Amino acid sequence: MLLEVRNLSKVYKKGSRQVKANSNITFSIDQGDVLGILGPNGAGKTTLIKQIATLLIPDQGDILYRGVSLVKKPEIIRGRFSFLLEGMQNVYHYLTGEANVLYFAYLNHVPFSAAKSRCEELLKKLNLYNVKDQYVFTYSAGMKKKLAIATCLINDPEVVFLDEPLSGLDVIAAAELTESIKSWVSDKGKTVIVASHRMDFVERVTNRVLWLKEGTVVLEGKTEDLKNLSKEEEYILYLRNSAEAREKLCKLNLQFEVLSDVTLKTTLCLGQKELFYSVFSDPDFEVLNLEKKSPDFEAIFRRLYGEHSEGN
Numbered sequence: 001m002l003l004e005v006r007n008l009s010k011v012y013k014k015g016s017r018q019v020k021a022n023s024n025i026t027f028s029i030d031q032g033d034v035l036g037i038l039g040p041n042g043a044g045k046t047t048l049i050k051q052i053a054t055l056l057i058p059d060q061g062d063i064l065y066r067g068v069s070l071v072k073k074p075e076i077i078r079g080r081f082s083f084l085l086e087g088m089q090n091v092y093h094y095l096t097g098e099a100n101v102l103y104f105a106y107l108n109h110v111p112f113s114a115a116k117s118r119c120e121e122l123l124k125k126l127n128l129y130n131v132k133d134q135y136v137f138t139y140s141a142g143m144k145k146k147l148a149i150a151t152c153l154i155n156d157p158e159v160v161f162l163d164e165p166l167s168g169l170d171v172i173a174a175a176e177l178t179e180s181i182k183s184w185v186s187d188k189g190k191t192v193i194v195a196s197h198r199m200d201f202v203e204r205v206t207n208r209v210l211w212l213k214e215g216t217v218v219l220e221g222k223t224e225d226l227k228n229l230s231k232e233e234e235y236i237l238y239l240r241n242s243a244e245a246r247e248k249l250c251k252l253n254l255q256f257e258v259l260s261d262v263t264l265k266t267t268l269c270l271g272q273k274e275l276f277y278s279v280f281s282d283p284d285f286e287v288l289n290l291e292k293k294s295p296d297f298e299a300i301f302r303r304l305y306g307e308h309s310e311g312n
């Protein structure tokens, strides 16, 4: 076991106000895992990452890295873990891009020649090589984010924590980062912990997920298994467009889309047996096609947090 998080709890205190940021969080990950930490705003994702980063001391609980307590020995992770933290500057504005990366290499005792070639490789991969000599205050938000990712990777850490790595990245940069993480994990056996609101990214890059809600774990498991939680299977039904079909869909309270003069589209859950029966047995419905809807992480997210978002 690479990391074991045991009963972590944290209450932020501001004067008389107390915010329970997380409570009794327990999970573990192995080397080579890519864990996605999910949850709505304020669920406690960043707090959890900061606790594992040893930047926040937990009120209760511990984190074990290869069996060693990080509460007792926080120094053991220095140089082994890298963090891209949310809302932090992460990079120095009055240094050039290249100088930033080399400075982080120096802090992590990477020999200069190795740092130089690795820096070049990273900056090229992240499309920052042509701006490497510019001061970082001239960079756009996405460029700063990519540079921060380069500073995280320069010392070839064992575990990388990425808090919202895609925010500010353009579509191509986001896709490239997704691929880089995947190859970095599969080629080098590295471990990644990533908090993100981008469900497509989480689905593509993680093999485990931890879903938080109001500071507690609501679901934890393999990404693959959780995809199957995508409620009862849903089917998309394409029906011949006719006045009768439209009228009956309305009567059955089934929402539909008019795709063309010929086709209507509606969705049915496998659990809705009676509706399936009504549609398939009624001569006013001519089924043109039936497609199984692929499991949808975003749908699971909405279901898990539905009440939460409505409450806010």
Ligand SMILES: Nc1ncnc2c1ncn2[C@@H]1O[C@H](COP(=O)(O)OP(=O)(O)OP(=O)(O)O)[C@@H](O)[C@H]1O
Binding pocket: 012, 013, 014, 019, 020, 021, 039, 040, 041, 042, 043, 044, 045, 046, 047, 048, 086
């Ligand atoms: N420094 C702080 N002082 C007081 N309360 C805080 C502090 N940081 C976070 N909180 C509170 O702790 C809870 C968890 O916050 P956290 O930043 O961990 O959430 P998050 O899941 O990362 O949210 P987001 O998706 O918005 O990044 C929230 O209620 C937040 O208001």
Ligand SMILES: [Mg+2]
Binding pocket: 045, 046, 047, 086, 163
């Ligand atoms: Mg956060």
